[in-house]
Amino acid sequence: MIAPDLQTAIDRLRALIEASDVIVPFTGAGISTECGIPDFRSPGGIWTRMAPIPFDEFVSSQAARDEAWRRRFAMQDQFAAARPGRGHRALASLYRGGKSPGVVTQNIDNLHQASGIPHECVVELHGNTTYATCLECAKRYELGWVRDRFDRAGGRAPDCPDCRGYIKTATVSFGQAMPQHEMDRAQGLTLACDLFLAIGSSLVVWPAAGFPLMAKRNGARLAIINRDPTEFDDIADLVVRHDIGTVFEPLIAA
Ligand SMILES: [Zn+2]
Numbered sequence: 001m002i003a004p005d006l007q008t009a010i011d012r013l014r015a016l017i018e019a020s021d022v023i024v025p026f027t028g029a030g031i032s033t034e035c036g037i038p039d040f041r042s043p044g045g046i047w048t049r050m051a052p053i054p055f056d057e058f059v060s061s062q063a064a065r066d067e068a069w070r071r072r073f074a075m076q077d078q079f080a081a082a083r084p085g086r087g088h089r090a091l092a093s094l095y096r097g098g099k100s101p102g103v104v105t106q107n108i109d110n111l112h113q114a115s116g117i118p119h120e121c122v123v124e125l126h127g128n129t130t131y132a133t134c135l136e137c138a139k140r141y142e143l144g145w146v147r148d149r150f151d152r153a154g155g156r157a158p159d160c161p162d163c164r165g166y167i168k169t170a171t172v173s174f175g176q177a178m179p180q181h182e183m184d185r186a187q188g189l190t191l192a193c194d195l196f197l198a199i200g201s202s203l204v205v206w207p208a209a210g211f212p213l214m215a216k217r218n219g220a221r222l223a224i225i226n227r228d229p230t231e232f233d234d235i236a237d238l239v240v241r242h243d244i245g246t247v248f249e250p251l252i253a254a
Helices: 006-018 055-060 062-074 076-081 086-096 143-152 180-192 210-217 244-251
Strands: 023-027 103-105 122-124 127-134 167-171 195-199 221-225 238-240
Touching: 006 221, 006 238, 006 244, 023 086, 023 180, 023 210, 055 062, 062 076, 062 143, 062 167, 086 244, 103 180, 122 180, 127 143, 180 210, 195 210, 210 221, 221 244
Parallel strands: 023 103, 023 195, 103 122, 195 221, 221 238
Antiparallel strands: 127 167
């Protein structure tokens, strides 16, 4: 059912949560918009104005790597200032209360971890933009380290001092394979839950589209909380089209 008003949405969501033992939230950009993180894919979003740099370009062109890092640093103020929103905090409450073993997210903003969910309980399907890794040896680099070298080299992206590999934010780019380990973990959580909460995702980008259906077919209940309709609304037990932060605020535990 589609919640007819905000109070009904909150009441039904709370009832579903109270009736469930294993809750797996699946989050997309909509949970982070109140935190000042732009929704890249939305109409008017960054990617409709500036095409993302595909992975094969990144690895084949120094100019592409320079441009990728220039763009990343241009957005650093937004990412660095972002704090968890009401949705993140409510999900952290579910985790602390033993109701939720972990979160699956399409987001790259690190806000679930910042809300207090341990990093090993956050499955990041598209990676994380708040740090970088070497594409060859997988060594982790902090953004401040990259920026320092980038600036000193006049805007040239640095390579890994250990192995000369290319250093890239720890995100999954267009044209880059989905991380199999994360996909496996997401599937494991999806099949273990009795309530699947799809929050702030349009559920059209693969592989996001597969998980709500997988949960539902496995017998879990499905709630979809998203500003716009999704193609899974018909099979959902609850559809909420109100503001995510407002809906989840009453579920934040002190
Ligand atoms: Zn390396």
